[in-house]
Structure formats: C-alpha cells, structure tokens
Amino acid sequence: MSTMTMADNAFDTADSRSHALVHARIMLRRNLRHMQRYPSLTLMVTLMPLVFLLLFVYIFGGTLGSGLGGVMPAGLHGGRSAYANYVAPAIIVMAVAAAAQGTAIAVAQDMTEGIIARFRTMAVARSSVLTGHVAGATIQTMAGVVVVTAVAIAVGFRPHANVAEWLAAVGVVLLLTFAVTWLCVGLGLSAKSVETASNSPMFLILLPFLGSGFVPTNSLPVGIRWFAEYQPFTPVNETLRGLLTGTKIGDNLIITIAWCVGTAVLSYVWSRRLYEREPKPR
Amino acid sequence: MELTQHVEVRDPAPERGSVTTVTATTGTTTAVAAISARGLRKSFGEKTVLDGIDLTVPQGTILALLGPNGAGKTTAVHLLTTYLRPDAGEIRIAGQDPAKNPQAVRRAIGVTGQFSAVDGYLTGRENLMLMADLHLLPKKVGRRRAEELLERFELAEAGDKPALTYSGGMKRKLDLAMTLVGGPKVIFLDEPTTGLDPRSRRTMWDIIRGLVAEGTTILLTTQYLDEADQLAHRVAVLDGGRIVAEGTPAELKARIPGGHIELAFADRAELAAAATVLSPAGRDDDALTLQLAGDGSVSTLRALLKRLDDANVDVESLTVHTPDLDDVFFALTGTKGA
Numbered sequence: 001m002s003t004m005t006m007a008d009n010a011f012d013t014a015d016s017r018s019h020a021l022v023h024a025r026i027m028l029r030r031n032l033r034h035m036q037r038y039p040s041l042t043l044m045v046t047l048m049p050l051v052f053l054l055l056f057v058y059i060f061g062g063t064l065g066s067g068l069g070g071v072m073p074a075g076l077h078g079g080r081s082a083y084a085n086y087v088a089p090a091i092i093v094m095a096v097a098a099a100a101q102g103t104a105i106a107v108a109q110d111m112t113e114g115i116i117a118r119f120r121t122m123a124v125a126r127s128s129v130l131t132g133h134v135a136g137a138t139i140q141t142m143a144g145v146v147v148v149t150a151v152a153i154a155v156g157f158r159p160h161a162n163v164a165e166w167l168a169a170v171g172v173v174l175l176l177t178f179a180v181t182w183l184c185v186g187l188g189l190s191a192k193s194v195e196t197a198s199n200s201p202m203f204l205i206l207l208p209f210l211g212s213g214f215v216p217t218n219s220l221p222v223g224i225r226w227f228a229e230y231q232p233f234t235p236v237n238e239t240l241r242g243l244l245t246g247t248k249i250g251d252n253l254i255i256t257i258a259w260c261v262g263t264a265v266l267s268y269v270w271s272r273r274l275y276e277r278e279p280k281p282r
Numbered sequence: 283m284e285l286t287q288h289v290e291v292r293d294p295a296p297e298r299g300s301v302t303t304v305t306a307t308t309g310t311t312t313a314v315a316a317i318s319a320r321g322l323r324k325s326f327g328e329k330t331v332l333d334g335i336d337l338t339v340p341q342g343t344i345l346a347l348l349g350p351n352g353a354g355k356t357t358a359v360h361l362l363t364t365y366l367r368p369d370a371g372e373i374r375i376a377g378q379d380p381a382k383n384p385q386a387v388r389r390a391i392g393v394t395g396q397f398s399a400v401d402g403y404l405t406g407r408e409n410l411m412l413m414a415d416l417h418l419l420p421k422k423v424g425r426r427r428a429e430e431l432l433e434r435f436e437l438a439e440a441g442d443k444p445a446l447t448y449s450g451g452m453k454r455k456l457d458l459a460m461t462l463v464g465g466p467k468v469i470f471l472d473e474p475t476t477g478l479d480p481r482s483r484r485t486m487w488d489i490i491r492g493l494v495a496e497g498t499t500i501l502l503t504t505q506y507l508d509e510a511d512q513l514a515h516r517v518a519v520l521d522g523g524r525i526v527a528e529g530t531p532a533e534l535k536a537r538i539p540g541g542h543i544e545l546a547f548a549d550r551a552e553l554a555a556a557a558t559v560l561s562p563a564g565r566d567d568d569a570l571t572l573q574l575a576g577d578g579s580v581s582t583l584r585a586l587l588k589r590l591d592d593a594n595v596d597v598e599s600l601t602v603h604t605p606d607l608d609d610v611f612f613a614l615t616g617t618k619g620a
Binding site: 019022023026030033034037038113114115117118119120121122123124278279 | 363364365366367385388389391393395397398399400401402403404408412415416418444460464
C-alpha cells in the first residue's frame with residue numbers, strides 16, 4: 001500500500017480552506033450525477049413553472065392583460081402580449097422557488113442515506129456536503145430559469161434590457177437562488193421525513209401569488225394588499241420586471257438585496273448548525 | 283510500506299484511569315494499543331447505553347465485541363469512530379484523541395457500519411472513486427485502487443451497475459471495499475456478517491483475516507460466538523452497557539458450561555426407565571425429555587446408547603447441543619441474553 005503515505009501527506013492540511021473547496025467540488029459532482037441519473041425530480045420542478053406560464057398566458061392572459069391599465073410601459077398596453085410581459089418575471093421567480101423545493105427534497109433524501117454517516121467518520125471537510133448541494137442546486141436552478149425564459153419568449157415575452165440590465169437581472173436571480181436554496185437546505189435538514197421536506201417549502205411557491213407577480217398590488221383588497229406590498233417576493237418581482245421590461249424599480253433593488261442576503265446568511269447559519277448537531281442514534 | 287511514526291499521546295493530567303502513554307518507533311515491534319478506551323459512557327436521554335467500558339486493542343490484532351441486540355455495541359463503535367461524542371471517558375485511536383483532534387482520528391480509521399453506507403445512485407466503481415477522491419488520491423492511483431478492490435471483492439462484473447441493484451452480500455462487500463480505499467490502519471466493522479448467507483460470510487471472514495495479516499488493527503462487533511471464535515484474538519462480552527467478560531476465545535469458552543445431550547422418549551414409562559439407568563442433569567415430564575451433561579463426542583454417545591440398550595429402553599430422538607451465545611450469557615450474567 002504505497003499510496004497510503006501519499007494520502008497521509010496530502011491530508012496534513014485537510015482542514016484548510018482549499019481542501020474544503022476540493023471536497024465541495026467532489027460533493028457537487030456526486031449531486032450532479034444523481035440529478036443526471038434520476039432526472040424525475042429535476043423534470044418535475046422545471047415543468048411546474050412552465051405549466052403556470054402557459055396557463056396564465058393562454059387561459060387568463062387575454063382578460064388579465066386588459067386589466068393591467070398603465071402598469072406596463074408604452075407599447076405594452078392591453079391583451080395577452082402585455083400580460084406575457086407582465087407575468088414572465090414572476091414565472092422566473094417561481095422557477096427558482098420550485099427548484100429550491102427540489103433541493104429540500106434532495107437534501108432530506110440524502111440525509112437518510114448511509115453514506116452521509118460514512119462521511120461523518122471520514123476526514124472530509126464538514127461543510128462540503130451542504131455546499132455541494134447548494135452548488136448543484138444553483139446550476140440546476142439556472143438551467144431551469146434559462147428554459148423558462150426561452151419558453152416565455154416563445155409565447156410573447158419581449159424583454160428589452162441592455163447588457164448591464166441583463167447582467168443585473170442574472171445577479172438578482174442568483175442572489176434569490178442562493179437565499180431560497182440555503183433556506184430549503186435548512187428545511188430539508190430539519191424535516192423528519194422526505195414527505196415533510198417536500199411540503200414545507202410550499203409557501204415559497206404560493207407567496208409570489210400574494211404579491212405583485214400575477215396582478216398589480218393596487219388591484220388587491222386592503223388586507224392582502226398590505227401583505228403583498230411588504231412580503232419579499234414583491235420587491236424581487238418589481239426589480240426583475242424593471243430590469244427586463246423597463247418598469248420603475250425605485251428602492252426595490254436595495255430591498256431585494258437586503259431580503260436575499262439576510263435570508264441567505266440566517267439560513268446558512270441554521271443549516272450548518274443542523275448539520276453539525278450530534279446525529280440521532282440509528 | 284515504510285512507516286516512520288512517532289505516536290505521541292498527550293496526557294496532561296495523569297489521574298486515575300488515564301490512558302497509558304505509548305511510543306512507537308521504527309524497527310521496534312512493541313505491543314502498541316491501536317485502540318484504547320477508559321470509562322466510556324453514553325446516555326440517550328434517560329437511557330444509559332454504555333455504562334463505563336474499558337477496551338484495549340493491540341496493534342495488528344482483532345478484538346470482537348460480542349453481545350446481543352441492544353447491548354451497546356453500535357454505540358461503542360460510534361463513540362470510537364467520532365460519529366458520536368462520549369458523555370465521559372478517554373479514547374485514543376492510533377495515538378490520537380478524538381476529543382481534541384477528530385480529523386486526525388478520522389484520517390487513521392476506516393468504518394463499515396451496520397447499515398449500508400454506499401451511494402445507491404452511483405455504480406460500484408464510482409463509489410470507490412468517490413472515496414479515492416475524498417482521500418485526495420491522484421486520479422490514476424485512485425482508479426488503480428478501485429480496480430484492485432473490485433477484483434479482490436469479486437465485484438468487477440457488477441462494477442458499472444448502480445449499487446442499489448446489488449444484493450445484500452454485494453453491498454456489504456462494496457461497503458468494506460470503500461472503507462479500504464484510504465488504506466486505514468484501524469478498522470471498525472459493526473456486525474459485518476449479519477444478514478449474509480453462509481458463503482458470503484466465509485468470504486467476509488477470509489477478507490478480514492487477510493487485513494489483519496497485513497498488519498491492520500480491527501475491532502468488530504458480532505452477535506455470533508462462532509464468528510468471534512473464528513476471527514478474534516480477544517473477545518469482550520458486552521451486556522447492558524458493561525463489559526461482563528474479556529479474554530481469548532479459549533478462555534471465554536472455558537467459562538461456559540459444556541454442551542448437553544437431550545433424549546426424547548415415546549412415553550412416560552420409557553422416560554422413567556431411562557432416568558433410573560442414567561444420571562440426568564434435567565428432566566421434563568411433559569416434553570418427555572431428559573438432559574444429560576456431555577460433549578456429544580462419538581465415544582460418549584456410544585457409551586450412552588449402550589447403557590440404554592442394555593436396559594431395553596427405547597429412545598425416540600437424540601439431540602446434541604453445543605454452547606451458543608445464550609449459554610455464554612447465561613453463564614456470565616446469570617440472565618438470558620437476546
């Protein structure tokens with residue numbers, strides 16, 4: 001076993017940051033392989049926002065578009081095409097939330113696997129299992145967002161953003177992904193069963209409906225309207241819509257950043273703590 | 283394997299029950315403890331699972347931790363492998379203290395738990411490569427190790443199938459192969475043959491013997507006396523969270539009452555007739571059986587049957603009982619084990 005000496009030497013600094021990165025990359029590869037080999041979960045979370053997109057554009061879009069009033073910029077008044085442009089950012093947000101739900105399920109499922117117990121008795125950087133999941137989820141989410149955006153364009157979404165606005169939009173989507181993914185990693189870790197893990201992130205799918213994603217908030221009854229204006233998905237939607245279709249952004253960008261960074265940091269700390277706690281005897 | 287090692291055990295407070303300091307240097311073969319534990323305790327809530335156990339496993343030997351379900355075997359393995367933290371007690375694994383430097387302990391050990399710890403979605407080969415990557419072996423070296431292990435464990439043919447399609451025995455073998463990728467000096471095997479068919483069990487025993495022949499130290503848990511007998515240099519009997527006996531298999535067996543012979547009769551008259559010519563250790567009038575002390579050797583049986591023949595007593599059946607784990611527990615604890 002001549003390889004052992006080598007392994008020992010290589011491990012002398014196993015706790016260093018660079019090894020945490022190497023281990024995270026190995027875990028990422030493992031997660032990508034899972035997704036590729038068993039694509040049903042990926043497929044489910046990508047199809048869901050597409051169904052909503054087609055439903056809202058082709059079934060409700062004609063009527064809803066006429067009720068938008070002067071919300072959209074000139075040239076996008078009334079009808080189905082106006083509504084396609086109004087709803088597309090909300091569908092992108094929904095794609096992010098749906099993918100995050102998939103992450104909660106994947107994490108909860110993974111924690112039931114014996115191999116996680118094995119990792120705990122190996123000199124593997126502690127954080128790498130979770131960062132591997134988040135990195136994999138980010139790649140999956142961005143792929144889903146690209147598909148959803150492409151289909152949205154095919155059904156009448158006409159973004160007119162310059163390069164800087166496109167980059168900013170990608171940045172906002174990434175930030176949102178990071179926040180809800182870490183939140184769902186925490187939900188997946190805290191779930192007692194895989195079923196719970198698939199139910200608990202449901203609120204992330206429902207929240208965009210109680211905001212400015214599908215109808216302008218000023219059309220809502222007072223109580224719901226108040227909630228809609230202060231809940232985090234509204235500024236995210238307003239920012240994305242502004243960057244992609246040219247509506248007013250105002251202070252929505254800064255509120256979006258605050259919500260996302262806050263959620264990401266708290267969820268990260270929560271998830272790490274859940275993962276580090278002493279495992280239950282099996 | 284060239285090994286220049288200076289194992290230093292820091293022992294700041296040499297109080298009662300502290301671990302002996304061990305020093306290993308090249309060239310000298312001293313009995314170095316690869317695993318040692320003193321006063322290990324663990325409770326889950328109200329339930330005390332380990333109530334102060336001491337263990338020592340010299341380098342290059344096998345210790346079998348023998349006990350029924352719920353004796354605390356798995357918890358002991360969890361504590362020794364940094365999976366769980368003890369409530370009290372001192373542990374040294376390859377000279378390292380898991381309380382102070384868990385990563386150093388993890389680098390020295392390999393663990394095959396009671397529950398399958400393979401990634402079912404990955405193939406056998408990918409599982410082994412995953413281990414090689416996590417041990418930071420160069421790709422080429424990792425690939426070679428994976429091939430070697432697939433060959434050695436007769437998994438080469440199934441190497442490209444997902445592990446969840448494997449049979450129980452194949453999963454166990456893959457599990458152990460994954461443990462060996464990093465070349466651990468100390469290996470923990472939690473019930474390595476539970477649920478295996480007799481043939482796979484033999485294969486597993488051969489593999490374990492091979493590892494010790496290479497100088498690996500092994501702690502294994504088992505419910506089977508014959509497994510401990512076959513493999514272990516020393517056996518520690520765990521019952522209700524305490525070590526109730528420790529010794530070589532021969533020492534342990536000497537403490538167990540020998541086997542017995544059971545005779546069954548067709549009716550009570552035959553039973554009574556037999557009881558007068560023999561000196562039974564036990565008699566059951568309802569089951570129509572007699573128990574006799576004896577080891578079941580051919581000469582004992584021949585003599586016994588001759589005496590029954592001479593007295594014209596008909597025996598319906600004869601059974602020879604060899605000592606099993608139940609007998610060990612009965613002898614050592616005075617209570618029925620599992």
